[in-house]
Amino acid sequence: MAADSSPRVWLYDTTLRDGAQREGIAFSIEDKIEIAHKLDALGIPFIEGGWPGANPKDVQFFWQLREEPLQQAEIVAFCSTRRPHKVAADDPMLQAILAAGTRWVTLFGKTWDLHVTEGLKTTLDENLAMIRDSIQYLRSQGRHVLYDAEHGFDGYKANPEYALQTLRAAQDAGADWLVLCDTNGGTLPQDIARIVREIVAELGRDLTAQIGIHAHNDSGTAVANSLAAVLEGAAMVQGTINGYGERCGNVDLCSVLPNLQIKLGYDCLPSDRLALLSTTSRAIAEIANLAPDDHAPFVGQSAFAHKGGIHVSAVERNPLTYEHVPPEAIGNQRRIVISEQAGISNIVAKARSFGIQLDKKDPACREILQTLKDLEHRGYQFEVADASFELLVRAALERRPERFQLMGFQVHCDMLRDEKTLLSDAIATIKVAVDGEHILESAEGNGPVSALDEALRKALVKFYPEIASFHLTDYKVRILDSTVGTEAVTRVLVESSDGARRWTTIGVSPNILSASYQAVVDGIEYGLLLQSSARSAASVG
Incomplete structure (x- = not known):
């Protein structure tokens, strides 16, 4: 300075x-x-x-x-x-x-x-x-x-x-x-x-x-x-x-x-x-309603991201090996990126960033690593979905709360045409169980994913009022194998926000609605996890 x-x-x-x-x-x-x-x-x-x-x-x-x-x-x-x-x-x-x-x-x-x-x-x-x-x-x-x-x-x-x-x-x-x-x-x-x-x-x-x-x-x-x-x-x-x-x-x-x-x-x-x-x-x-540039120097989310196992091990020993300035100096933070190229060092370092301490000799590390590689082989990409990976880690360690269970959902779309445009009006109906109580809710949206998200939050908000502050900020779809046409596997990335923080979750399925539901549910669960952690920190403080 x-x-x-x-x-x-x-x-x-x-x-x-x-x-x-x-x-x-x-x-x-x-x-x-x-x-x-x-x-x-x-x-x-x-x-x-x-x-x-x-x-x-x-x-x-x-x-x-x-x-x-x-x-x-x-x-x-x-x-x-x-x-x-x-x-x-x-x-x-x-x-x-x-x-x-x-x-x-x-x-x-x-x-x-x-x-x-x-x-x-x-x-x-x-x-x-x-x-x-x-x-x-x-x-x-x-x-x-x-x-x-x-x-x-x-x-x-x-x-x-x-x-x-x-x-x-x-x-x-x-x-x-x-x-x-x-x-x-x-x-x-x-x-x-x-x-x-x-x-x-x-x-x-x-x-x-x-x-x-x-x-x-x-x-x-x-x-x-x-x-x-x-x-x-x-x-x-x-x-x-x-x-x-x-x-x-x-x-x-x-x-x-x-x-x-x-x-x-x-x-x-x-x-x-x-x-x-x-x-x-x-x-x-x-x-400005523009997506932040993740790869911007100094302030980008990826500016201090480390993916290769050798890089991660070196940075864990001494950050100067692969960082030209301390990320904290400009309010950024180091990120350990998780992918199929990850090693045990990546898993341990990434878990630490979630506040979870793991030992490299812990069998859970191998289990998480193998699950990661299996899922990425199926089309998941956790390096762009930290929130879903944290939920995966917590599930492997049996630390992922089961806040609700899906009993089923339906999505109905009407294609409406005005004078110039073909419009999609969607209605989603969803049934979930919370603490043994079954809730059936429906909601409209300007598309099937929007309707599904609205219906799910509507069903849960009575039990988790903080969900009212959650909203989708981005939705991305990637077809993983375009050569098989409509049978292709779809990857969905959903970015959510509570007004102060953003997080990204992922879903993969041959059915775009199923993939979307996975990502939406992870987004809500992770938002609730953030809120719970914030309350715990406040009570300790």
């Missing part, structure tokens, strides 16, 4: 604006408020809220945030320079920025002469005046200004003399930051490093503003580009959580941050906040 004397790198999050430009993301105002508060809790010092002059939703966001203020972060409004041949004080967009009421404003302007002449259809001198007038006006209204030099690197490569003129105009007008943007995401790390170094040298003693970097990931080098810029003197990194953004996304702060703070020794967040990174990443993915 960075010491107090470590050099500072300021993090600037633009998930709420640049990140929202990703295809498939549509944040509501409530979503944006919730994300802003999570970023604030993480310790991000600058949070860009949006462009109030261009989006009515962003206007409301800034107003609503005044009623729910952040604890430590500066909320930033975003805007462009004034229009050509206009007066900054009369520009409606700049007036909307002032109305947002933020202390900090990010203003972007043109650095590439191509964009000035082809995009703005104006002269190079007028572009300099636009930058100068806009910043001077905002400064006269008491605002601090971050100047984003759009296409800063492409502009410098095309016409370095003019690119430097735009930066000097921004600085002379009073900008606090000069942020160099790789807007097209096509610049490689060695060119980023060279250009930042040259710009710092050219501005020399006249450099009163601080330098920042805003990288896009179109070449897959946004993290490397940002680190290269920092090593050449940039003191701010602008990016997004999970790398969300237009096209291929922005630089991922979840990768840049730990590299800067853990590996390079920069001071980015308070020392106690870095451990919130993984949960923040997953929470924002949830709000």
